[in-house]
Amino acid sequence: MSTNDIRVTRLGDHLGGEIADLDVQRIGGDIPLEAVKALLFEYQLLCFRDQNLTAQELLDFTRLFGDPDPHILQQFALPGFPDIVVLSNIVEDGRPLGNRKEGFGWHTDLTYMARPAAYTILYGLEVPPDGGDTLFASTYKAYDTLDDDEKARLRPLKGRYSYLKLYESRNNKTPLTAEQRARTPDVAHPLVRVHPETGRQGMYLNLDDCIGVEGDDTVDGKALVSRLFDYTVENFQYRHKWRVRDLLIWDNRGALHTATPYDMERHRRLIYRTSVRGEVPIGAD
Numbered sequence: 001m002s003t004n005d006i007r008v009t010r011l012g013d014h015l016g017g018e019i020a021d022l023d024v025q026r027i028g029g030d031i032p033l034e035a036v037k038a039l040l041f042e043y044q045l046l047c048f049r050d051q052n053l054t055a056q057e058l059l060d061f062t063r064l065f066g067d068p069d070p071h072i073l074q075q076f077a078l079p080g081f082p083d084i085v086v087l088s089n090i091v092e093d094g095r096p097l098g099n100r101k102e103g104f105g106w107h108t109d110l111t112y113m114a115r116p117a118a119y120t121i122l123y124g125l126e127v128p129p130d131g132g133d134t135l136f137a138s139t140y141k142a143y144d145t146l147d148d149d150e151k152a153r154l155r156p157l158k159g160r161y162s163y164l165k166l167y168e169s170r171n172n173k174t175p176l177t178a179e180q181r182a183r184t185p186d187v188a189h190p191l192v193r194v195h196p197e198t199g200r201q202g203m204y205l206n207l208d209d210c211i212g213v214e215g216d217d218t219v220d221g222k223a224l225v226s227r228l229f230d231y232t233v234e235n236f237q238y239r240h241k242w243r244v245r246d247l248l249i250w251d252n253r254g255a256l257h258t259a260t261p262y263d264m265e266r267h268r269r270l271i272y273r274t275s276v277r278g279e280v281p282i283g284a285d
């Protein structure tokens with residue numbers, strides 16, 4: 001399969017495409033960005049193998065897709081790069097290189113923001129020989145299987161999301177600053193979201209920061225989101241087994257993901273993450 005001579009191998013039944021022999025630094029040069037975005041929209045998740053990027057080059061790649069979105073918590077940013085979050089269990093000279101806990105549990109990134117992340121990018125500099133997989137699930141594919149009545153019931157609804165609730169549930173010891181709180185008021189996003197570039201409709205849901213659903217007082221919102229969420233992750237999943245220097249990018253509008261455990265005492269993991277700020281989610285009604 002190819003678009004503009006980019007060879008793609010399907011990774012999972014539901015989402016994911018592998019591109020084995022393309023240096024991403026050619027994108028925007030002799031490889032048109034639009035061709036790569038078309039593949040990203042088709043596969044939802046792309047894995048570029050064997051990339052050799054500096055932190056700055058990772059940022060340059062990120063900026064092809066939009067404005068980077070720095071994380072609210074800056075303590076795990078790469079020094080000198082506020083837009084790059086380090087995920088790692090490595091401790092050097094007594095200082096953790098990154099956040100060792102983040103990303104566990106199914107979710108989509110930054111639902112609690114007014115403009116949630118459109119894309120998330122992970123770059124694997126060190127990966128454990130086993131464990132530490134990243135799982136993905138397609139809310140597009142799940143939505144496609146719902147019957148027309150259920151789709152019609154969902155379209156007017158909005159999920160409500162709270163960063164404060166999520167933060168408190170994680171037993172964080174440090175209270176959020178006033179500035180961090182001000183950046184994260186509760187938000188509501190359509191449960192059926194329209195992709196701004198393709199027009200594709202799919203479910204947009206998250207569970208751990210969901211505080212209910214607006215639009216139908218007769219519905220137990222949390223139970224509804226929970227049911228749809230479980231249905232998606234149980235039936236429309238892909239497991240990504242990392243290789244060193246994999247560069248992953250996925251489109252958060254139609255996908256959930258989760259980290260999985262690995263032996264943190266025996267193995268090292270070092271992943272750089274960037275996010276691209278998205279649009280205010282567009283509803284289908």
Ligand SMILES: [Fe+2]
Nearest residue numbers: 103107108109
């Ligand atoms: Fe995430």
